[in-house]
Every structure is written in structure tokens, then in C-alpha cells.
Amino acid sequence: MLIQFNFENYKSYLDEVSLDLTATSYTELKDNLIEGKKKEMYMKVVSIYGANASGKSNILEAFEHMKRLVIKSLEESNKSNKMYLKRFQFSEVGKKTPALFEVFFMHKGKEYQYGFNLNEKKILSEWLYKRNFRFKKKYELVFEREGQKYNLNKDLQKANDIIEIMNEKTLLITLLSSFEVEDIKNVFDWFVETEVxxxxxxxxxxxxxxxxxxxxxxxxxxxxxxxxxxxxxxxGIKGIRKEKTSLNGHTDNGAFEKYRIYTKHLNMDTGKLEEIPLSEESSGTIKMIGLYRFILDALQKGKTLLVDEMDAKLHPLLTRYIINLFQNSDSNPKGAQLIFTTHDTNTLSNELFRRDQIWFVEKDKRGVSELFSLAEYKIDDKKVRKDASYNKDYLGGRYGAIPNIDMKVGE
Structure with missing residues (x-):
């Protein structure tokens, strides 16, 4: 379960921003929340809205970048003298300031804080702490790193020899992932299992x-x-028929498929069922089929799923269907999470979301992206009411984060 994701100086984000899935004290739609180990409440679904090129996708890209470094920093450090990193390019501050990535999350009943600072040349600092649930908000050291100096807990002392020869472009979490240490394995596995x-x-x-x-x-x-x-x-689909393939049953991308699938549709004149190959269904249906394994895997295992442009080619009711799969406790008994970016204002509703589940992205005059939730937004020094018409007010510009369109163009 993702609790909070913080990052700074990545692509269109110069200043540190935080996507926080901790629930506020609002009382609406309590079924949309997951209860943590110490009765804290967290959100099952977060939706992120904003204009084109505002920086919505960069939030998910920042997390994906962090994930790739965690999994592959050892491998990539041997391939290049520079680390792949896209810092904010339109100011000297952005070019000189390190990038930051940090997550708070829970995995297998343990809560962790993990993060690192870096530039294109090396890892500057890295840290991993584990929450001690005997206290309200205490985190205990697993390891800390400043440059090539390390402070390890007793479970990691056996790794001292290999750490001494580690290069400065490799994350310690990557190097230690082969060690049978529970906390390291939990952190590494969580990144592997979290899909973007x-x-x-x-x-x-x-x-x-x-x-x-x-x-x-x-x-x-x-x-x-x-x-x-x-x-x-x-x-329109009334069932499927499975047909085993021969040994030559390969798809267009070269993968072998054991079955061919045909969908059944009702012939309106004869009342009989007709079949078409699954590949001939609509693009929206094909996309939902592509999403199926990610959604099912997340729901069955209680994982976090991040989806960019989830509404592309989907009818609003299909987008709502996916959201409801995650927000309904019957279909989501293990507390899986969905974080998605969208332009679909049909989902921007007080019937579907709490105010703390709705987030916006907009760029300021410097071209810097800013991230904020509806729960913290104020109009005339007053917070947005839970009975407000979120989609109507958003399109009317009351929350910002919409395109600045010059209606005089073309006159």
C-alpha cells in the first residue's frame, strides 16, 4: 500500500511535491478508505486531473523512474558514466539542484520510509527506515548513506565487505536485494510488484x-x-468460446498463445449467437481486456496500480466501472489501490470521490508544475464543500488546472 510519494526536481517539477494517500478527517464516503495497522485511514483510489502538458503524467513517470533505479541501478551503473535523469531544465537552480525521490509505504504488515537524492553523476544520499508500531510515529534505522559512507543496522553488518567496493552510481537497496534480509526484500519486492x-x-x-x-x-x-x-x-458480448491452437499459434508480436478466443454476440434477426475473434472487438473493449490482468492481479494481491491516461478510448461508464472495482470492499477485500491520471470529468463527482481523493496539476508562470488536492484548495479562504458540483466547478475554472484557451483565435 502506498502511503505517500514525494519527489523534487524531475521534469516539470522543480519544487518538492507530495502525493499523499493519507485520508483527512472528512466524513464522506468512508467505504473509499483502507484502515491501516494503527487505525490510520488511507485512500483506495486517487484521481489526478489537469490540462494537457500540465505535468500529470510526470508524476507517474517520476515514480516509474524511481522504480527503475531501485531495480536496475547496479546493471545500469556498468553501462554508462552518467545516470539517466531528467531534472527541471528551465532554470539554473534546476540544473544544479539534486533530484529527490521518496516513498512511504506498507508491505507485508511493515511500514517503510525509503528515498534517495542524486544527480547525473552519482547517488548523493539514500535512506531506509522502518516504522516501530509500539510508538505513534517512530521510524527506526535500517540504513543511511551519505555519498560512500554508510550507517547500517545489525542485520546488514554482514554486507560491509561488498559495500566497500560498490560504485557511487548504484543504490544500496539494489545491491542488497540478493541478501536474505527481510526489510530489504520487502522494499525491493514492493517496487517490483507495483505496476505503472x-x-x-x-x-x-x-x-x-x-x-x-x-x-x-x-x-x-x-x-x-x-x-x-x-x-x-x-x-454486446454474450459469452466466449475457447479454441486450442496448433503449435504454430503465434500472435503478431511473436508470443505463443495456447488458445484463440472468440466472443459471442446475438444476431438480432435470428436470435442465434454469432462469433467474432476477440481481436475484432472495439478499441475500448480491447483496452479493457489489456487492463484486465493488471486489475485482477492488483485486486487479488492487494497491490498498488498506477495508470496514466486511463480514460483514453474508454467510455466514462467503463472508467467508473474500474474505479468501483477498487472502491468496493467485496471486489477489493485486500485493499488494492488505484492511482490514475485522466481528463474524464464525468468521474469528478462527490458521489464517487471524497475531496481528498481528487488531485489537480497546473503549471505556474515559470513553467513549474504544482500538485494539490481538492481537500486543501480554498475559494475565498473557504474550503470546498462536500456537496459542491466538482466537475461543473472545475470546468468553470474555480479550481484552476484547466487549459488557458484564447477564444479569440481564428476570429
Whole structure:
């Protein structure tokens, strides 16, 4: 479970920003929350709105960048003299200031604070702390790093010899991931398991659209669950038929598929069911099928899923369907989380979201992106009411974070 993500000086973000999934004291829609170990409440779903090029996608890209470094910094440090990093380029401060990435999260009943500072040449500092639940808000040292100097807890002392020869472009968490130390393994595994998918990436969308979802069609329960999902997202689908392929059953991207899937539709004249290949369904249905394995995996394992441009090619009711899968305790008993960027104001509703679940991004006059939640936004020094028309007020410009359109263009 993600509790908070902080970052600074990455792409359009110069100043430190924080995406905080800790719930406020607001009383509305309590079913939208997950209860933590010490009765703290956290959000199941967070939606991020903003104009094109405002920096919405950069939030998810910042997390993905952090994840890639955690998993691959050792591998990448041997390939190049410089570390891949995109700091804010439109000021001298941005070019000279280190970038920061930090997360607070819970995994397997343990709560951690992990982060690092870096520039293109090296890791400047790195830290990992674990919460001690016997106290209200106390975090205990797992390790700290300043340059190439380290402070380790007793469980990591055995790693001293290998740390001494570690290069300055490698994260300590990456190096230690092969050690059988519970806290290190928990942190590393959480990053591996937390998915970031980007439907603004044409290549990614093409690849998943050409692949069947990872469903064990030999397992009747899994096969039936997938059929039910298809029927829920597309009222025209009345079932599926599975056909085993030959050894030559390869897809366009070269992957071998054990089955071909055909969807069944009702012939309005004969009343009989007609079949078409799954690949011939609408782009919206194909996208939902691509999302299926990510959604199911998150719900079954209580994972965090981040989706950029989730509403692209989806009807608003399909977007709402996905949100409800995460917010409903029956379909989400393990407290999975969904964080997504969107332009779909149909979901910007007080019937669907609490004020602390709604976040906005906008750029200031310097071209710097700012992130803020509706819960902290004030109009005439007054907070937004829970019965406000969020989508109408947003489109009317009351919350900012909308395109600045010159209506005189073309006159």
C-alpha cells in the first residue's frame, strides 16, 4: 500500500511535491478508505486531473523512474558514466539542484520510509527506515548513506565487505536485494510488484492489444471470471468460446498463445449467437481486456496500480466501472489501490470521490508544475464543500488546472 510519494526536481517539477494517500478527517464516503495497522485511514483510489502538458503524467513517470533505479541501478551503473535523469531544465537552480525521490509505504504488515537524492553523476544520499508500531510515529534505522559512507543496522553488518567496493552510481537497496534480509526484500519486492502502465505510450498499448490476457483458460474458475468481466464491460458480448491452437499459434508480436478466443454476440434477426475473434472487438473493449490482468492481479494481491491516461478510448461508464472495482470492499477485500491520471470529468463527482481523493496539476508562470488536492484548495479562504458540483466547478475554472484557451483565435 502506498502511503505517500514525494519527489523534487524531475521534469516539470522543480519544487518538492507530495502525493499523499493519507485520508483527512472528512466524513464522506468512508467505504473509499483502507484502515491501516494503527487505525490510520488511507485512500483506495486517487484521481489526478489537469490540462494537457500540465505535468500529470510526470508524476507517474517520476515514480516509474524511481522504480527503475531501485531495480536496475547496479546493471545500469556498468553501462554508462552518467545516470539517466531528467531534472527541471528551465532554470539554473534546476540544473544544479539534486533530484529527490521518496516513498512511504506498507508491505507485508511493515511500514517503510525509503528515498534517495542524486544527480547525473552519482547517488548523493539514500535512506531506509522502518516504522516501530509500539510508538505513534517512530521510524527506526535500517540504513543511511551519505555519498560512500554508510550507517547500517545489525542485520546488514554482514554486507560491509561488498559495500566497500560498490560504485557511487548504484543504490544500496539494489545491491542488497540478493541478501536474505527481510526489510530489504520487502522494499525491493514492493517496487517490483507495483505496476505503472501508460496508455499514452502507443507502443505499450499496441503490445497489450495484440496479446491475450494472462488467464489460465484450463482453470474453469479463472475462465468464468474472465467471461463475466467481458460481459460486464461490453453489453454486446454474450459469452466466449475457447479454441486450442496448433503449435504454430503465434500472435503478431511473436508470443505463443495456447488458445484463440472468440466472443459471442446475438444476431438480432435470428436470435442465434454469432462469433467474432476477440481481436475484432472495439478499441475500448480491447483496452479493457489489456487492463484486465493488471486489475485482477492488483485486486487479488492487494497491490498498488498506477495508470496514466486511463480514460483514453474508454467510455466514462467503463472508467467508473474500474474505479468501483477498487472502491468496493467485496471486489477489493485486500485493499488494492488505484492511482490514475485522466481528463474524464464525468468521474469528478462527490458521489464517487471524497475531496481528498481528487488531485489537480497546473503549471505556474515559470513553467513549474504544482500538485494539490481538492481537500486543501480554498475559494475565498473557504474550503470546498462536500456537496459542491466538482466537475461543473472545475470546468468553470474555480479550481484552476484547466487549459488557458484564447477564444479569440481564428476570429
Amino acid at each position: 502502465i501508460n496508455f499514452g505510450n502507443v507502443t505499450f498499448e499496441y503490445i497489450i492489444s495484440k496479446s491475450l490476457p494472462k488467464v489460465d483458460f484450463d482453470n474453469e474458475k479463472e475462465s468464468n471470471r474472465f467471461t463475466e468481466f467481458l460481459e460486464n464491460i461490453d453489453i
